[in-house]
Amino acid sequence: MTSPPLRICIWNEYHHERENPDVGKLYADGIHNAVATFLREKLGAGAEVTTATLGEPEHGLTVEKLAATDVLYWWGHAKHLDVQDEIVDRVQQRVLEGMGLVVLHSGHDSKIFKRLLGTRCSLRWREAGERERLWISAPGHPIASGLSGEYFELPHAEMYGEYFDIPQPDDVIFISWFEGGEVFRSGCTFTRGAGKIFYFRPGHETYPIYYDANIQQVLTNAALWAKPSGATYLGECRNPTESLSPIEKRD
Amino acid sequence: MTSPPLRICIWNEYHHERENPDVGKLYADGIHNAVATFLREKLGAGAEVTTATLGEPEHGLTVEKLAATDVLYWWGHAKHLDVQDEIVDRVQQRVLEGMGLVVLHSGHDSKIFKRLLGTRCSLRWREAGERERLWISAPGHPIASGLSGEYFELPHAEMYGEYFDIPQPDDVIFISWFEGGEVFRSGCTFTRGAGKIFYFRPGHETYPIYYDANIQQVLTNAALWAKPSGATYLGECRNPTESLSPIEKRD
Amino acid sequence: MTSPPLRICIWNEYHHERENPDVGKLYADGIHNAVATFLREKLGAGAEVTTATLGEPEHGLTVEKLAATDVLYWWGHAKHLDVQDEIVDRVQQRVLEGMGLVVLHSGHDSKIFKRLLGTRCSLRWREAGERERLWISAPGHPIASGLSGEYFELPHAEMYGEYFDIPQPDDVIFISWFEGGEVFRSGCTFTRGAGKIFYFRPGHETYPIYYDANIQQVLTNAALWAKPSGATYLGECRNPTESLSPIEKRD
Amino acid sequence: MTSPPLRICIWNEYHHERENPDVGKLYADGIHNAVATFLREKLGAGAEVTTATLGEPEHGLTVEKLAATDVLYWWGHAKHLDVQDEIVDRVQQRVLEGMGLVVLHSGHDSKIFKRLLGTRCSLRWREAGERERLWISAPGHPIASGLSGEYFELPHAEMYGEYFDIPQPDDVIFISWFEGGEVFRSGCTFTRGAGKIFYFRPGHETYPIYYDANIQQVLTNAALWAKPSGATYLGECRNPTESLSPIEKRD
Structure with missing residues (x-):
């Protein structure tokens, strides 16, 4: 059995990289292309990876594009409010139908999430370049595949801390320790309709997070895990007037 | 320790009872007053029960009213779209802050739910007056308190069937069997922010559901379970620049 | 990337087929071989499927055999108490380490489950050859992959009904309706340590359940879903006396 | 409505306090009496608090005693293996029937848990007197009631770190940060049968943990939350041969 290639799209608001020279140096082609590059390398013929950005018509997320997307990655930070509600509606509908969604870092505050x-998906945060240590709290989860040891570290990270205002996740795969004193549920899965959602905390634009080997491993695993795989989603009410089994007449 | 009375508000779109003579006969003062009446009887001095309806200014759900409500019951069916988005925003905020929400029957399709x-909260449905048997699937849950036996029955009910498009509930307390062949997760709990939510399926306006002793027991339990009881909810991002623990300087 | 074949073992107490002529006619080579046969057909080169039975030395589940098993299927009914505790310990340890476990029908009462x-994993049951209709309650789950429609049926089945005494499952993929009036959570997933567990209700030995196309689809999906895939499981306590980050001296 | 007093029993292996002078000084009457004392103060007439210890006949947990217990607290550390299996069976049965169980600190390794x-309930640990900061991750949960702020601290604690080998909890109410670099799910709830279980991490015998106001608040909340409150638990299989609804005769 050969499966058709997984159709992955990396969406980016693509703002910081063009406005902030430090970020532009780190991610010269944008964070979307940095993510696309390692996904292509690691998934090879198993995936077709494309990108889309806020500035494109319909933010690059046309009906056709979304219909042809199996897993969508989302990077937004400064421009959440510039995303049109109609496009948010459209992405939500596709997630419910089964499209996977991987929400990156500051995407916690995006309209779609x-x-x-x-x-509110609100949280505590501090930008101090502190150490982050991500502990694996669900070792059997496919998204933790290929990681070795009990934890991995990022030497410099923006801090996100609890309370993180999210519903109880299906699974919490990573819990972060921050040098400055906070903790965070850094890898969380959710299901909505037939769609799988993975939120992954690391990723500030001023640190080389997306060049880190462990981060790349996790985000590659996420694509394989989030791909559509179930039965048909039923998003509309059904009103079959004939019953399947007989109903006795009573008063 | 005496607790102050629980402040309960029953909200109703209050449409069918005034438009449909059969419903009007069954619920002469409206479904909201039928629910309010048995809650008052069963909770006595432990609760102050009020009502609010769609036709009142701000649908009866002013900022002050919601601030003074511990648990809100919601009955809507034909007029979901008439509920103003601003009021939905307000109710959502109060749930996140800790107000309990009990969503009744056709409220599955309400904006707030x-x-x-x-x-989408979509489902399968049929109006054929068939038998419903609610099996207790979480016997230890406070919402099942005081029920005897393995199940209870409603002789005539509108059918709601799976697939019910909801995220995985925290607990599924009842699963219904319908004579015509369907099943349904009829009692589901969710947490959003600091707020507890209970969805309870039974309740069609043309059947005397809210006069049934088991239904009354469940909906009384729900008020006690859904009341605010935790720590302070934090719905806004916090940005404490000073760290709690020292951060080592590194490059 | 070609993965090595999935190593599947079907375990059976192998009692009814040899003691009861009706069952022997239906499953001439034993239920284990019926299951092994369709898994081989459907998974092809992707799997190596073997069997083991109660009567073999160490019930066919030696340390070496279990170490070489990715997913274990379990069929038991009349001989649960004949399974040695030492073998149960061993299977439990392998599940915690990541081996998938698919528990079939009457296996709900097995020591390992x-x-x-x-x-207690107790339930309500009746043997009356009644109709069962399995509704899909988690359409996005990989175990529901390839099923069409909202439900599928078995014309004759033993009834299992709620209350089913299990902890809250990770996912409930199927909910059954029974003609005689009961409901049941028929497809349930659990995680223990690094291991994935799937309980699937259908399967009485006197009905041709394992020849049914939908049942075969579900049980094939289950193997792919339950395979080990995460990080290293840590089943022993660790006591690293050196801290990872500095601890301030205080009194 | 006045409820009868909650019948709480604090169980302790009662070893360290009598063998280790430092512990004996801190908890002169045993940890069980320290816990019993503050529960009596805080719950007043709402509770009858008793104690039981390993050295008593049947470990103080006779059939009669357990039948008259609503919530059992469990403190064990060095003597887990001295607890008789028969008593573990008995406690398990009572939990399934609805008795609440509050497992303290090193009780993570007890037979009953x-x-x-x-x-395996295994974890990472270090005894270095380091700082612990418990973040509230489920602010709406009754067990977090009455706590103020986003976190509370213990100046000196034994460290417990992830991976903590437990099934996915129903709720994770606290996540701890440790000075030495680890994180831990420190307040976890589970349901088994009709019984509610709360695991609470803090509590090493060499620190005055049970004299801390926040710890006392949490453990008082736990009693109220864990009390039996649902419908009847069904731990035995039921075999009603008569069906509730008619079954059509077919071949």
């Missing part, structure tokens, strides 16, 4: 979770 | 869950 | 879940 | 969870 808050729409799907129903909460 | 879909807002909090992030899915 | 109760050991892993911590509850 | 591992029996109910099905995993």
